[in-house]
Amino acid sequence: MNPTSLTSNTLTPPVKSEVQYEDVYFIENGAKAEIYGPIAINPTIFQHAISWNDTSGNKQLKFSKIVELDNKKILKITTKKGVEITLIALTLDLFNKSVKELVSGNPNFKNDQELKDYYLQGKFLQ
Amino acid sequence: MVSNYDFRNLDFEKSNSGDIEVFDRSNKKEPIAVLKKISSAAIDTLDIVIKGDVVKVSKSQFQSALQAIANKPNIDVSKCVSNVMATLTGQVDVVVIGELINKAAMPKLPPPPPPPPTASAANKSVDLMTNRPPPPPLTTTAIAVSSTGSVVQQKDEANAKTATTPFTPPLPEIQFKHMFPAPAEQLWTWCVGKYPMKPEQFLFVINAKADDYQAIIKNDPSKVNPNYEILLHKLYDKVAEMFLKAGNRYGYLDARSRSAEMLTFNQAHPLYNFDQAVLQRTDPKMSAVGAHFSHFDTDTVKGHHLRIDQRKFDNDTHLTNVLQFQINHVARGKLKAFINAIKEIPPEILKEKLPALLKNCDITITEVPYVFKGKNPNNPSSNYTAEHGFTPKITGTPPTSATIIRIEFKGLGVVEIGANEGVVIFKALANNVVASQTAAQPPGVAAAALQQMFSILGLGPVLAPSRAEDLERSKIGKLFHVFYPRDSHEMQATEEFYELPIKDLMAKIIAKQPKMKDVFEKYLKEMSEIEVNPGQFVWSINLSEEMRKKGGVGLVMGIGAIGINKFAPISEVANQLISMFNLGALSTVDRLQTGAFKAGLSSVDDLVQGGAEQVFTSLVTQNLLKRNISNFQFHGTVQLVIDLDAVNQGCYGYPVAIYGKKNITDADVKGFISENDDIPAEATKFLENMNNTSPIDLVTNIDGYAANEGGPINNEVLLKNRIPPQLFRGVVLRSENEKAELLKILAAKSVKVEKIKGIDTIIGPNGIKIGIHVANPKTAAFNAAMWNKL
Numbered sequence: 001m002n003p004t005s006l007t008s009n010t011l012t013p014p015v016k017s018e019v020q021y022e023d024v025y026f027i028e029n030g031a032k033a034e035i036y037g038p039i040a041i042n043p044t045i046f047q048h049a050i051s052w053n054d055t056s057g058n059k060q061l062k063f064s065k066i067v068e069l070d071n072k073k074i075l076k077i078t079t080k081k082g083v084e085i086t087l088i089a090l091t092l093d094l095f096n097k098s099v100k101e102l103v104s105g106n107p108n109f110k111n112d113q114e115l116k117d118y119y120l121q122g123k124f125l126q
Numbered sequence: 127m128v129s130n131y132d133f134r135n136l137d138f139e140k141s142n143s144g145d146i147e148v149f150d151r152s153n154k155k156e157p158i159a160v161l162k163k164i165s166s167a168a169i170d171t172l173d174i175v176i177k178g179d180v181v182k183v184s185k186s187q188f189q190s191a192l193q194a195i196a197n198k199p200n201i202d203v204s205k206c207v208s209n210v211m212a213t214l215t216g217q218v219d220v221v222v223i224g225e226l227i228n229k230a231a232m233p234k235l236p237p238p239p240p241p242p243p244t245a246s247a248a249n250k251s252v253d254l255m256t257n258r259p260p261p262p263p264l265t266t267t268a269i270a271v272s273s274t275g276s277v278v279q280q281k282d283e284a285n286a287k288t289a290t291t292p293f294t295p296p297l298p299e300i301q302f303k304h305m306f307p308a309p310a311e312q313l314w315t316w317c318v319g320k321y322p323m324k325p326e327q328f329l330f331v332i333n334a335k336a337d338d339y340q341a342i343i344k345n346d347p348s349k350v351n352p353n354y355e356i357l358l359h360k361l362y363d364k365v366a367e368m369f370l371k372a373g374n375r376y377g378y379l380d381a382r383s384r385s386a387e388m389l390t391f392n393q394a395h396p397l398y399n400f401d402q403a404v405l406q407r408t409d410p411k412m413s414a415v416g417a418h419f420s421h422f423d424t425d426t427v428k429g430h431h432l433r434i435d436q437r438k439f440d441n442d443t444h445l446t447n448v449l450q451f452q453i454n455h456v457a458r459g460k461l462k463a464f465i466n467a468i469k470e471i472p473p474e475i476l477k478e479k480l481p482a483l484l485k486n487c488d489i490t491i492t493e494v495p496y497v498f499k500g501k502n503p504n505n506p507s508s509n510y511t512a513e514h515g516f517t518p519k520i521t522g523t524p525p526t527s528a529t530i531i532r533i534e535f536k537g538l539g540v541v542e543i544g545a546n547e548g549v550v551i552f553k554a555l556a557n558n559v560v561a562s563q564t565a566a567q568p569p570g571v572a573a574a575a576l577q578q579m580f581s582i583l584g585l586g587p588v589l590a591p592s593r594a595e596d597l598e599r600s601k602i603g604k605l606f607h608v609f610y611p612r613d614s615h616e617m618q619a620t621e622e623f624y625e626l627p628i629k630d631l632m633a634k635i636i637a638k639q640p641k642m643k644d645v646f647e648k649y650l651k652e653m654s655e656i657e658v659n660p661g662q663f664v665w666s667i668n669l670s671e672e673m674r675k676k677g678g679v680g681l682v683m684g685i686g687a688i689g690i691n692k693f694a695p696i697s698e699v700a701n702q703l704i705s706m707f708n709l710g711a712l713s714t715v716d717r718l719q720t721g722a723f724k725a726g727l728s729s730v731d732d733l734v735q736g737g738a739e740q741v742f743t744s745l746v747t748q749n750l751l752k753r754n755i756s757n758f759q760f761h762g763t764v765q766l767v768i769d770l771d772a773v774n775q776g777c778y779g780y781p782v783a784i785y786g787k788k789n790i791t792d793a794d795v796k797g798f799i800s801e802n803d804d805i806p807a808e809a810t811k812f813l814e815n816m817n818n819t820s821p822i823d824l825v826t827n828i829d830g831y832a833a834n835e836g837g838p839i840n841n842e843v844l845l846k847n848r849i850p851p852q853l854f855r856g857v858v859l860r861s862e863n864e865k866a867e868l869l870k871i872l873a874a875k876s877v878k879v880e881k882i883k884g885i886d887t888i889i890g891p892n893g894i895k896i897g898i899h900v901a902n903p904k905t906a907a908f909n910a911a912m913w914n915k916l
Binding site: 123 | 498500515550692695723725731742
C-alpha cells in the first residue's frame with residue numbers, strides 16, 4: 001500500500017492490510033532501548049508487528065500502538081512491552097547530526113537524495 | 127581479617143610519638159598497624175595491631191628487624207620491608223603472615239589428615255619428571271593467623287597444636303608433606319577436587335618442580351615436554367587463584383610470572399617462526415579473512431582456534447600481528463578479578479616481577495571504544511584506520527559505544543578484551559580477545575612474548591598446542607551443545623566442565639541428560655574434523671543425514687532484501703555475491719574483522735543480542751518445498767542455496783526468528799510465547815522446547831510450526847563464523863532478466879560460467895560450481911534439485 005493513501009492516525013493491531021513506508025528512518029530510542037541500531041529501511045506494518053530492514057537483516061517488533069505524524073515522516077511506536085521508539089524520516093541534516101557517527105566509515109553524502117538512494121537502493125551491500 | 131596478609135604490601139612511617147605506623151599501600155590515610163616499644167631493650171613481646179586484631183610477636187623474631195626501621199628518620203620502604211622479611215623468614219621467597227615455610231629449619235608437622243580418596247593411586251606413582259627425593263621434615267613457624275582473623279597468636283613447635291582453626295573445611299587439607307612428593311598430575315587432581323592447600327606451600331612445591339624441569343631441558347633440550355609445561359602452567363594458574371582468593375596480590379603475581387615462562391617456543395612449535403607461519407597460512411586470494419590456526423590452548427580459547435592477521439594501521443610503515451580469539455564464559459568471568467589484581471599492584475613492584483620478556487615494561491589498563499579498523503573502500507591497498515572503521519554504538523544521547531579493556535604493555539604489545547559490563551553489553555564482543563604486536567620479531571620471540579602477556583593476565587597457556595584430552599573434551603562439549611543446548615549451557619558455565627577428567631565429565635553429562643549416552647555412543651567415535659576456514663578445523667557431526675531422514679532438504683540465505691518484499695537491484699547484489707564466492711558467507715563479526723566493508727553499515731542489534739558470530743540461514747524441508755519462495759520471510763533479490771551438510775560443523779536454530787539468540791533460558795522461551803500470543807496454540811507447542819532442541823528435532827519443529835502458524839516462514843538455522851563457498855550449490859534469481867543481468871556482470875568480472883548438466887553454472891575459485899536457477903518467488907517454490915551437486 002502506498003503510504004500517501006494513509007491518513008494521519010493511530011494504528012493498533014491487528015493491521016489487516018500491509019502498510020509499507022518507502023523511506024529510510026532514523027531510530028530514536030526512548031529511555032529503554034529495545035532496538036539498538038540507528039537505521040530502519042522500508043518499515044512495514046502487518047497484523048501485530050512492525051518490521052524493517054537495517055544493513056544486516058530484518059527486525060520485527062510487536063506493537064500496541066503506532067502514531068503517524070507529520071505526513072508519516074515520524075512514526076511513534078509503543079511496543080507490546082511498553083517501550084517507546086520513534087522513527088524519523090532521515091534527512092541529510094539528521095544523518096550528519098545523529099547517524100553518521102553510528103555507522104561504519106562515517107560516509108558523506110551530498111544531499112538527501114543520495115543518502116536515501118544509498119540505503120533504499122541497497123548500495124551499502126558489498 | 128588478616129589471614130595471609132603479605133608484608134610487601136606494607137609501608138612504614140615513623141610517627142611523632144616514635145612509634146612505627148604501618149600502612150597498606152592502597153590506603154595511606156589510616157595506619158593499619160602501630161608498632162610499639164621498638165626501642166626498648168627489655169621487651170619480651172610486641173603487640174602489633176593489624177586491622178583491629180592484636181598480634182603478639184616475640185622480641186627475638188621482630189626486634190632486630192624493626193630496629194633498623196625505628197632508627198631511620200627517612201624510611202626506605204622497600205629496604206625495611208625486605209629487612210623484616212629477611213629476619214623473619216630466613217630469606218624465603220614468599221612471606222605471608224600465616225604459616226611460613228622455612229627452608230632452613232623445619233619442625234614437625236601435626237598429624238596429616240586422611241589422604242583424599244583420589245590421592246591413593248598417585249601417591250604410589252613416581253614423579254618421573256623431577257625424580258625428587260622426599261623433602262626434609264617440614265616445619266611451620268613464626269606467626270599463625272586464624273582464617274577468620276578473630277584470634278591471632280604466636281605459633282611455634284611448643285604450641286602449634288593450640289592454633290585455632292574456627293573453620294572446618296569440607297575436605298581434608300593437603301599438607302606440605304603430602305604435596306611435596308606428589309607428581310604434578312596428582313597436584314592437579316587435588317586442585318580440581320578443591321582440596322584446601324596453602325598457596326604459599328603450593329607455590330613452593332610447583333616452583334621446585336618447575337626448577338627441576340627447566341634444569342633438565344636446559345641440559346637436554348630434546349627433553350622438552352609440552353604437555354608437562356601446560357600442566358605446570360595450569361598449576362601456577364591455580365595457585366595464582368588461591369593467592370587472589372586469600373587477598374595476596376604479590377603471591378598472585380609471583381605465580382603468574384612463573385607461569386608465563388613455562389612454555390617453550392622452540393623450532394618444533396607451530397608458531398616459532400611467527401611471521402612465516404602466518405604468511406604461509408594466509409590465502410592471498412582471501413587475505414581479508416586472515417590466517418587461521420586450530421588446536422591451540424587447553425580450555426579457555428573457544429574452539430581451540432586463533433585467527434591471526436598481519437596489517438598496517440594508520441600511518442604505520444610496519445606490519446602488526448593481530449591475534450584474535452574468543453574465550454569461554456568461565457574464563458571471561460574470572461578476568462575482571464585478575465585484571466584488578468594487576469591494577470592494584472604498585473607499578474614499581476609489578477615491573478620488577480614481570481616475566482623475562484616483559485621485564486620492566488610499563489603496563490597501562492584503560493577502557494576505550496571497541497574499534498573495528500577498516501580500509502578505505504575506494505583504495506584496497508590503504509592502511510586500516512578508525513576513520514574507515516566501525517565502532518558499534520547504541521543510539522541515544524550520547525550514543526553508547528561498545529568498549530574494550532585495553533591492556534598495553536608499553537613497547538611490546540597490546541591485549542584487548544571485550545567489556546562485559548555496562549548499560550548495554552555487546553554479547554558478541556564481550557568474550558573477544560585481540561592481541562597485537564609489531565611483526566618481524568626474532569624466531570620464537572613473538573609467540574613467547576604474546577604468551578607471557580596472556581599468562582600475566584590469567585588467560586592461560588593460549589599458545590600451547592592443545593593436548594589430546596583438550597580436543598576430546600571439546601568433542602564431548604560440542605555434542606552436548608548441539609543436542610541439548612540449554613543443558614549444555616548450564617554445565618559449560620561451570621569450571622568443572624573444563625577440569626573434570628573426561629570420563630567423569632561424560633558421566634556428569636549423562637546424569638544431567640540421560641539421552642546423551644546414546645548420543646555419545648552413536649557419534650563420538652565417528653566424529654572427524656572439517657575445515658571451515660583455511661586452517662580452522664571444527665568437529666563435524668553427521669547431522670545432515672538424520673535431518674534429511676526427517677525431511678530436511680537444504681539451507682537458503684536471501685541476499686539483497688531491503689524490507690518486506692523490497693529488494694536491491696541485481697547490480698548491487700552481484701558484487702556481494704561475487705565476494706561471497708571467494709570469502710564464503712561470513713557472520714557479522716567475521717565481516718567486521720575483515721575490515722573490508724562498505725560504509726554506512728549499522729550492524730549492532732546482533733552484536734548486542736549475541737547472534738553476530740553466526741551466519742543466518744533458513745531451513746527448507748520437503749514440506750516447505752510446497753510453499754512459494756515469497757513465503758520465506760528472509761528471501762532476497764537472490765536466494766543462495768547451501769548444502770545441508772553445512773550443519774555438520776555444528777549449528778543451532780529455532781522454528782521462528784529470534785535473532786540468533788544463544789543460551790536462552792526456559793523463562794526466555796515462556797516470555798517469547800507470552801509476548802507472541804497471536805501465534806496459534808497448535809504452533810506454539812513447537813516452540814516450547816526450542817532452547818533445548820537438536821538440529822534433527824528442529825526439522826520436525828520447523829515443519830510443525832510452519833504448518834500450524836500459517837504466516838511467513840521465518841525459521842532460522844545458525845552456523846558459526848563462516849560457511850565455506852564449497853558448500854554453495856546454487857543461486858536462485860527472480861527472473862530471466864535478472865539472470866541475464868547477472869551473467870553480464872559475471873562476464874565483466876571475468877567470472878567463468880559453464881553449462882553443466884544443462885544448467886548454467888558459475889565456476890568459482892578453487893573450481894566450486896554454483897548452479898544458476900530462476901524461480902519467480904510469488905509463483906514458484908524451491909526445488910530439491912537446486913541442492914544437487916554439479
